[in-house]
Amino acid sequence: MIEARDVSLVYGDGTEALKDVNLKIDKGDIVYITGHSGSGKTSLLKLFMGIEYPTKGQLKVLDLDIKKEEENNIRKMRRLIGPVFQEFKLIRGRTALENVMLGLRFLNLPHRKIKEESIIALEKVGLGHKRDSLVEHLSFGETQRVAIARAVVRKPAIILADEPTGNLDLDNALNIMELLTSFRDEDTAVIITTHATHLLEDIDEGKFIRVNQGQVTVESRGEA
Secondary structure, eight states: OEEEEEEEEEOTTSOEEEEEEEEEEOTTOEEEEEOOTTSSHHHHHHHHHTSSOOSEEEEEETTEEOSGGGHHHHHHHGGGEEEEOTTOOOOTTSBHHHHHHGGGTTSOOOHHHHHHHHHHHHHHTTOGGGTTSBGGGSOHHHHHHHHHHHHHTTOOSEEEEESTTTTOOHHHHHHHHHHHHTTOBTTBEEEEEOSOGGGGTTOOSEEEEEEETTEEEEEEETTO
């Protein structure tokens, strides 16, 4: 699903963001990526999304080489990734349901099917009763759940959540972590980045990727 071999990333100004990264993420994995601001964590996510290309080494995501020559295919590959960003990127003036339906806009499905799948996704995140509410009228935690519903509605191969617990209290943060991992199945990997390492203390299953000054260490716990 994702495999990096001796991957390094150097930006145009000479900054070495990542150094000789080796890792493998398989179908069905739950992956937690930790690291402080500036550690290279964001650079790793950009590589996974095909926003940046390795300066050295080989990176494959969903069997596709992440390199400039594959730019057109990488755009198509991104449709198989369900991203949840800190900014949410929801559209104000639209309902929760309309925002989730946007997650299916590239799949050429009938409008009725898009609506049905989006309602199901909202119900899965506990917001079926809020489907007709404008997103600006929702709480922060509810807005986060709409973003998750939009990411998972198209049943992606990879769910990539970037700091999904930011600005949430402990209880809501734990609920969001539990919700995200509930979407893991034999064909879907869930990748979560967080600086809140205290949320991971009691987790005994998954892959834990630590990014520190561009260097990556990987620890596996349990069966994952």
